[in-house]
Structure formats: C-alpha cells, structure tokens
Amino acid sequence: MKKFFVLLILTLIAGIGLSLTVTFVTDTGGIGDKSFNDSAWNGVEMAVKDLGVTANLIQSYEQADYVPNLSAAAQVSDVVVAVGFLIQDAVIKVAPQFPNTKFIFIDGSIDGIPNVESYVFAQQ
Numbered sequence: 401m402k403k404f405f406v407l408l409i410l411t412l413i414a415g416i417g418l419s420l421t422v423t424f425v426t427d428t429g430g431i432g433d434k435s436f437n438d439s440a441w442n443g444v445e446m447a448v449k450d451l452g453v454t455a456n457l458i459q460s461y462e463q464a465d466y467v468p469n470l471s472a473a474a475q476v477s478d479v480v481v482a483v484g485f486l487i488q489d490a491v492i493k494v495a496p497q498f499p500n501t502k503f504i505f506i507d508g509s510i511d512g513i514p515n516v517e518s519y520v521f522a523q524q
Contacts, residue, residue: 423473427484466490474498
C-alpha cells in the first residue's frame, strides 16, 4: 500500500512532463527492514522503471543522520521521500529550508509546511 502511494504521488508530479530526481532517505531501519523502508523504496524503484525518474538512496544509520541526510537530499532532488515516525521532526526542521523541494513523509502527519505531503496508514 505504501509503495502504491509513493508511486501515485510521483506519477502525478511526473505527469506534468517534468523530469524528476527523487531521493529516498531511510530511517534507521534502512533497506532490508521488510517494512516501511523496503515498501517505499520499491515504490521509488517502480517510478524509475515506469516513469523514468532518477532515484538516489541515502541510508540513515542513526537518528543524528536524519537532518544532514535530508538536507543533502534536498540540495540535489526535486522530491525527497522520508519514511518512519522517527524522522518526522527532521522533516519538519529541514523542509522549510528548501521550499522548492517537495517532501513526501510517510508514517505521520505534518501540517502547515506547504512543500510537505504526509500520509498515515493503518497498521492492519
């Protein structure tokens, strides 16, 4: 389900004819967690295959990595995807500094920052 929404959002953005660079910043679970990170990364990979977007991956190994990783991603990307409630505060801190970069945050709700779209999914 999560990968579907990542793909849907990227499809809508790409649908207006723009080439996109997407960077996915993991939480500390990283790729291989068989959960949020893997699911979202699969959605990004589908967007690469189906929409021709360019994708990057930045793995966070500890919570102190979140702000620098999101900032680095925002400097080189049109869209930054961040997943997991632990990274939420970092998205809130970083997104306003990069108003021309779109952020997709999954696993929480962020209101009041115009360049952030956030999604919460039922665990069951």
